Amino acid sequence: MIFSETPPGFAEQLTERQCELLDKLAERVVRLRMTTPAIMFLESVRPMNYVGSQVMVFFAPLVRGFFGLPEWDEVRLILERRESIGYFCDLIEKREGDVLLEEKRLKAERKAKRKNGRKTRRWLGFFKGRSSANENSDKEKADV
Numbered sequence: 001m002i003f004s005e006t007p008p009g010f011a012e013q014l015t016e017r018q019c020e021l022l023d024k025l026a027e028r029v030v031r032l033r034m035t036t037p038a039i040m041f042l043e044s045v046r047p048m049n050y051v052g053s054q055v056m057v058f059f060a061p062l063v064r065g066f067f068g069l070p071e072w073d074e075v076r077l078i079l080e081r082r083e084s085i086g087y088f089c090d091l092i093e094k095r096e097g098d099v100l101l102e103e104k105r106l107k108a109e110r111k112a113k114r115k116n117g118r119k120t121r122r123w124l125g126f127f128k129g130r131s132s133a134n135e136n137s138d139k140e141k142a143d144v
């Protein structure tokens with residue numbers, strides 16, 4: 001994201017449907033924990049993104065015959081623009097950052113909860129240990 005080559009107004013050039021589709025794809029990549037491989041692949045094929053979109057046109061009948069993906073043409077239209085790969089990489093990195101912050105927050109909450117639970121268990125164990133010792137001494141007195 002620091003070395004982004006996406007022009008500032010590129011997101012405004014996309015339709016609402018295309019933005020939703022890219023968001024959905026980025027979310028899926030991050031959820032599958034494939035951020036690094038996806039970015040490496042996208043950056044390596046960046047010079048050929050227009051060729052890739054034309055290959056998608058060639059394979060469209062085959063893909064529709066087996067899978068019937070309605071988003072196929074939308075992805076192809078997005079990939080025809082040279083800036084789309086950079087924008088998609090930036091979007092993936094942003095989603096990854098959001099997920100990492102959320103995981104960090106949840107981890108801190110679990111740690112605080114576990115720490116508070118440990119203190120409670122110590123006190124409960126302290127009192128439990130005394131009461132069980134008293135019960136044992138009472139049983140010994142009754143046996144005698």
